[in-house]
Amino acid sequence: MATRDSWVSNLGFVLAAVGSAAGLGNIWRFPWLTAENGGSAFLVMYLLLIIGVGVPGLLAEFVLGRRGKQTPTGALRSLIGSPEGSALGSFNVVTTIVMLSFYSVVGGWILRYTLVSPVGAYFGQPAQYFGQMSYGLQAVGFHLAFLAIIAAIVFFGVSRGIERVSKVMLPAVVVLLIGLAAWTMTQPDTAAGYAFYLGFDGEYLAANFVNILGPAAGQALFTLSLGAGAMLTYASYLEDDASLPRATLVIAISNTVIGVLAGLIVIPLLFSQGIDPGQGGPGALFVALASVFGSLPGGAVVATVFFATVLLAAVTSGISLLETPVATLVDEYGVSRRRATVGVSLLIAVTGGGLALASSVFRFVSGPLVDIMLSVGLFAFLAIAGWILRTEAIEEFSAGAGRLDALATPWVMTVSWVLPVVVLFSLLSTFTSLAGISLGLNGRAVVAITGTIVCRIVVASATGD
Numbered sequence: 001m002a003t004r005d006s007w008v009s010n011l012g013f014v015l016a017a018v019g020s021a022a023g024l025g026n027i028w029r030f031p032w033l034t035a036e037n038g039g040s041a042f043l044v045m046y047l048l049l050i051i052g053v054g055v056p057g058l059l060a061e062f063v064l065g066r067r068g069k070q071t072p073t074g075a076l077r078s079l080i081g082s083p084e085g086s087a088l089g090s091f092n093v094v095t096t097i098v099m100l101s102f103y104s105v106v107g108g109w110i111l112r113y114t115l116v117s118p119v120g121a122y123f124g125q126p127a128q129y130f131g132q133m134s135y136g137l138q139a140v141g142f143h144l145a146f147l148a149i150i151a152a153i154v155f156f157g158v159s160r161g162i163e164r165v166s167k168v169m170l171p172a173v174v175v176l177l178i179g180l181a182a183w184t185m186t187q188p189d190t191a192a193g194y195a196f197y198l199g200f201d202g203e204y205l206a207a208n209f210v211n212i213l214g215p216a217a218g219q220a221l222f223t224l225s226l227g228a229g230a231m232l233t234y235a236s237y238l239e240d241d242a243s244l245p246r247a248t249l250v251i252a253i254s255n256t257v258i259g260v261l262a263g264l265i266v267i268p269l270l271f272s273q274g275i276d277p278g279q280g281g282p283g284a285l286f287v288a289l290a291s292v293f294g295s296l297p298g299g300a301v302v303a304t305v306f307f308a309t310v311l312l313a314a315v316t317s318g319i320s321l322l323e324t325p326v327a328t329l330v331d332e333y334g335v336s337r338r339r340a341t342v343g344v345s346l347l348i349a350v351t352g353g354g355l356a357l358a359s360s361v362f363r364f365v366s367g368p369l370v371d372i373m374l375s376v377g378l379f380a381f382l383a384i385a386g387w388i389l390r391t392e393a394i395e396e397f398s399a400g401a402g403r404l405d406a407l408a409t410p411w412v413m414t415v416s417w418v419l420p421v422v423v424l425f426s427l428l429s430t431f432t433s434l435a436g437i438s439l440g441l442n443g444r445a446v447v448a449i450t451g452t453i454v455c456r457i458v459v460a461s462a463t464g465d
């Protein structure tokens with residue numbers, strides 16, 4: 001078998017992983033979720049969850065990837081030493097396919113907005129424009145175009161495709177976002193927006209703690225690309241001398257900076273036109289923000305730069321989602337990368353095309369289904385790293401970690417006991433709101449703790465620990 005591709009440099013890995021993390025989640029999802037959940041209160045909660053849950057969770061995925069040296073199916077099978085590992089890995093592969101199916105539809109919308117912004121095609125009637133183009137045959141066409149872009153990159157492999165492109169696109173995203181945030185500061189009537197976003201409101205946080213926790217936890221997972229196996233796959237191409245804790249910190253900080261920057265653009269701009277940012281929901285970017293662009297001098301230029309930036313960010317995330325199923329076919333079945341890329345892309349052309357035609361299914365898939373699949377995936381990673389491997393996981397954490405290896409034991413404790421409870425808690429929040437059941441903070445906490453203990457016992461009896 002041919003040798004596996006790998007990153008040319010550790011920096012290349014870090015840039016590609018930040019590229020995966022920083023995407024529609026940061027620029028499309030984060031600002032409207034923040035606005036909908038009280039602005040600064042959500043921001044504070046989200047930052048705490050990134051530090052407390054996101055960073056240790058991402059480390060778990062990296063540890064499994066580098067230790068397993070394969071895509072999720074093979075990695076988890078060899079790490080656990082049983083066929084259940086293959087099943088869990090296959091679940092990850094399905095997750096990435098489901099995610100990319102919806103992600104590519106939104107990527108198609110962004111592609112279209114980038115192309116039509118120079119002529120301000122949606123400036124007159126943004127809501128109507130969005131309504132007409134978001135689902136239907138035209139949406140299918142743009143979904144296929146977006147998919148073709150990412151397939152062309154993955155086709156060339158890890159070092160020649162993904163790494164090369166990420167090294168250019170990701171810095172471009174950061175520079176463009178900084179430029180747009182600086183431009184936003186020069187706009188009139190933005191003060192209220194900054195105050196809403198950055199002025200800490202302890203009372204609101206205390207009063208709405210329970211309601212904010214669920215969405216903030218979900219966003220922390222989504223934005224760090226946790227639970228899908230994409231980060232596991234990226235880490236499988238790493239050398240043993242890379243410091244996983246250091247890389248994780250750099251990735252989490254960079255991704256957070258990118259999200260916060262996006263908020264510094266979107267929220268003050270909406271306020272400047274007197275638009276309540278919480279009302280926009282998922283259409284915020286395409287309707288509310290689009291109407292802001294329409295009413296600003298030079299709006300067409302700014303809109304074009306803005307949507308082009310989002311497009312670059314979406315592409316670097318999309319490639320990590322496509323890489324996972326493609327590399328699985330390569331690793332597990334010896335299919336050539338090129339054939340695998342074409343085959344998987346054809347599948348996603350169909351599944352994404354279906355979503356672009358069925359708006360209600362799209363909403364279910366892009367919301368609750370993805371949240372559930374990512375949470376289940378992450379729970380499995382935590383159980384494997386913290387409960388089943390434990391000593392091996394600590395060893396892998398420490399390899400190349402230098403002085404940060406002192407954090408290995410606290411990390412494995414967190415992964416074993418704290419994170420599973422938080423993930424189950426957020427999973428419960430999704431289920432209860434889906435089923436219309438009201439279960440308060442205490443109720444959810446009790447079920448999450450009990451569920452974790454039960455799972456721990458089941459795993460211990462199955463593995464004979």
Ligand code: PFF
Pocket residue numbers: 020021022023024025026096099222223224225226228229230231317318320321
């Ligand atoms: N982190 C990406 C974003 O914020 O847009 C979404 C994502 C990409 C999630 C890849 C999961 C994944 F595997």
